[in-house]
Amino acid sequence: MTETAFKSEFLKTMQARGYIHQVTHPEELDAACCKGPVTGYIGYDATAPSLHVGNLITIMMLRRLQQTGHKPIVIVGGGTTKVGDPSGKDETRQLRTAEEIEANIASQKQAFAKFLTFGDGETDAILVNNDEWLSKLGYIDFLREYGVHFTINRMLTFDSVKLRLEREQPLTFIEFNYMLMQATDFLELERRYGCVLQMGGSDQWGNIVNGVDLIRRVDQKPAFGLTTPLLSTSSGAKMGKTAQGAVWLNADMLSPYDYWQFWRNTEDGDVGRFLKLFTDLPLDEIARLEALQGAEINDAKKVLANEATRMLHGEAEAAKAAAAAQAAFELGGLSADLPTHEVARADLEAGVMLADLAVAAGLAASKGEARRLAQGGGLRVNDKAEADANRAVTAADLVDGVVKLAAGKKKIVLVKPV
RNA sequence: GGGGGAAUGUCCCGAGUGGCAAAGGGGGCGGACUGUAAAUCCGCUGCUGUAAUGGCUUCGUAGGUUCGAGUCCUACUUCCCCCA
Numbered sequence: 001m002t003e004t005a006f007k008s009e010f011l012k013t014m015q016a017r018g019y020i021h022q023v024t025h026p027e028e029l030d031a032a033c034c035k036g037p038v039t040g041y042i043g044y045d046a047t048a049p050s051l052h053v054g055n056l057i058t059i060m061m062l063r064r065l066q067q068t069g070h071k072p073i074v075i076v077g078g079g080t081t082k083v084g085d086p087s088g089k090d091e092t093r094q095l096r097t098a099e100e101i102e103a104n105i106a107s108q109k110q111a112f113a114k115f116l117t118f119g120d121g122e123t124d125a126i127l128v129n130n131d132e133w134l135s136k137l138g139y140i141d142f143l144r145e146y147g148v149h150f151t152i153n154r155m156l157t158f159d160s161v162k163l164r165l166e167r168e169q170p171l172t173f174i175e176f177n178y179m180l181m182q183a184t185d186f187l188e189l190e191r192r193y194g195c196v197l198q199m200g201g202s203d204q205w206g207n208i209v210n211g212v213d214l215i216r217r218v219d220q221k222p223a224f225g226l227t228t229p230l231l232s233t234s235s236g237a238k239m240g241k242t243a244q245g246a247v248w249l250n251a252d253m254l255s256p257y258d259y260w261q262f263w264r265n266t267e268d269g270d271v272g273r274f275l276k277l278f279t280d281l282p283l284d285e286i287a288r289l290e291a292l293q294g295a296e297i298n299d300a301k302k303v304l305a306n307e308a309t310r311m312l313h314g315e316a317e318a319a320k321a322a323a324a325a326q327a328a329f330e331l332g333g334l335s336a337d338l339p340t341h342e343v344a345r346a347d348l349e350a351g352v353m354l355a356d357l358a359v360a361a362g363l364a365a366s367k368g369e370a371r372r373l374a375q376g377g378g379l380r381v382n383d384k385a386e387a388d389a390n391r392a393v394t395a396a397d398l399v400d401g402v403v404k405l406a407a408g409k410k411k412i413v414l415v416k417p418v
Numbered sequence: 419g420g421g422g423g424a425a426u427g428u429c430c431c432g433a434g435u436g437g438c439a440a441a442g443g444g445g446g447c448g449g450a451c452u453g454u455a456a457a458u459c460c461g462c463u464g465c466u467g468u469a470a471u472g473g474c475u476u477c478g479u480a481g482g483u484u485c486g487a488g489u490c491c492u493a494c495u496u497c498c499c500c501c502a
Contacts, residue, residue, distance in 0.1 A: 261454080268455050295453040329454055369447085372462055378448040385449095390468095408448060 008033030010068040014226070016283060017276040019061055021202045021229040024212050029224040032196065033070070037123055040065050040197030040226075041073035041189055043130070043182065046104040050250035051111045053262070057228055057277055061199050062125065063115045067280075072125045073195055074112050075185060076105045105129065111249040114312050126193075130185050137184075146184055149214055155179065158206035179207050186211030190221060202227045249312060256313040257339060260321035261410065263305035271300045279307035328412055338414050340402075345417040348403075351392030354381065358389070361415060363407035373407055380406040 062072035189195035208225035215223035272290030289300035309318035324337035341361035364370035374389035
């Protein structure tokens with residue numbers, strides 16, 4: 001990144017909070033942002049039913065855009081998902097059916113509304129499905145209108161294509177066309193909404209630059225691109241994966257408690273960076289939290305968890321998650337807000353094999369895993385390590401009406417008779 | 419169209435002479451140490467089951483040879499390379 005001193009509120013914020021990896025025409029964009037509301041967009045893939053933490057950084061970029069007086073457009077890739085982005089993939093993506101894509105888009109919409117204000121106002125966010133124009137394109141029309149602006153020579157130089165070829169992995173023709181579709185999107189948004197900025201992860205740089213060039217060439221209008229660094233933890237792991245899988249944003253796919261835990265377990269070295277990227281806290285407050293040393297940095301992690309959870313799931317859920325965590329980890333007690341698993345009272349009275357219970361409660365994937373877990377000393381019943389997964393858990397194990405079952409120190413489930 | 423090669427534990431990479439539930443690594447999980455951190459060390463990492471020997475299902479797909487097949491044979495699928 002160049003050491004440009006930005007004048008616009010938007011770019012100053014973006015730079016200070018660490019969102020910027022690369023920008024096209026920085027001075028020109030800066031000037032445009034000073035002049036008035038700028039419309040910018042980010043596209044999202046509709047391959048999964050929920051967005052995950054990996055998408056969060058770009059959603060936050062749109063939020064910053066709106067916060068600094070500009071207009072964000074969320075474009076859901078109904079059309080592009082039908083094609084499949086080859087960027088960063090060695091393997092051809094599975095093609096989704098139209099129905100799957102529709103369902104995924106509907107489900108993703110909920111998350112965007114938590115971070116952006118939608119509406120008809122000048123700086124209100126709007127959500128657009130690119131299927132609207134992409135699926136209407138006839139092949140010949142597409143080739144004549146857009147195909148003429150792209151040379152194969154140039155396309156072969158883009159990483160998404162080059163890497164695949166270098167590794168001798170197949171790249172299908174449909175994937176090869178993806179970048180044209182994305183460029184077309186940008187052009188279409190520019191024409192329909194006067195959108196001049198496309199943002200995205202650094203892996204999107206090639207695709208974004210294509211769109212910028214297309215607009216500048218075809219319409220002789222200004223257009224800009226901005227990418228964020230790929231997010232990884234300071235120990236190098238990819239962000240957004242945890243034990244159970246992806247960190248989803250939809251509450252029905254990942255509970256607010258688990259979401260809170262995800263942030264609470266941030267590595268020391270990432271706390272400051274994440275506070276800047278994922279919370280609205282002022283920078284001086286973040287600087288103070290970041291400076292905490294040793295065990296005190298845990299306070300900063302709690303702030304991070306609270307803020308991040310509040311933004312997505314609301315004040316009440318964040319408070320509940322925080323309270324449950326405090327009860328479980330700091331006071332050693334129980335909280336009704338911990339994840340629970342219900343069993344029939346009659347079954348419990350008859351006795352349920354511990355291994356079966358652990359599997360049913362989601363603490364182990366199979367009985368064998370539960371057994372191994374127990375042998376390794378990681379399975380706890382009411383805080384007592386239980387080496388024998390064959391023992392029966394009965395009503396006698398109830399403490400205050402529940403059995404506290406834990407796999408390791410962090411995964412806790414309360415078993416409730418019903 | 420002709421010739422050569424590849425596909426392995428359904429997370430990934432990857433070794434594998436006919437006796438293999440299959441080396442090693444990454445990742446993941448658990449334990450110890452800590453601060454619900456990182457690093458480090460130890461254990462586990464197909465399903466099922468026992469106090470234990472076990473049973474079942476796995477090496478692209480389908481057949482075959484064999485007491486026994488990831489390993490040999492045949493066909494098929496997909497991919498890569500070379501020639502046309």
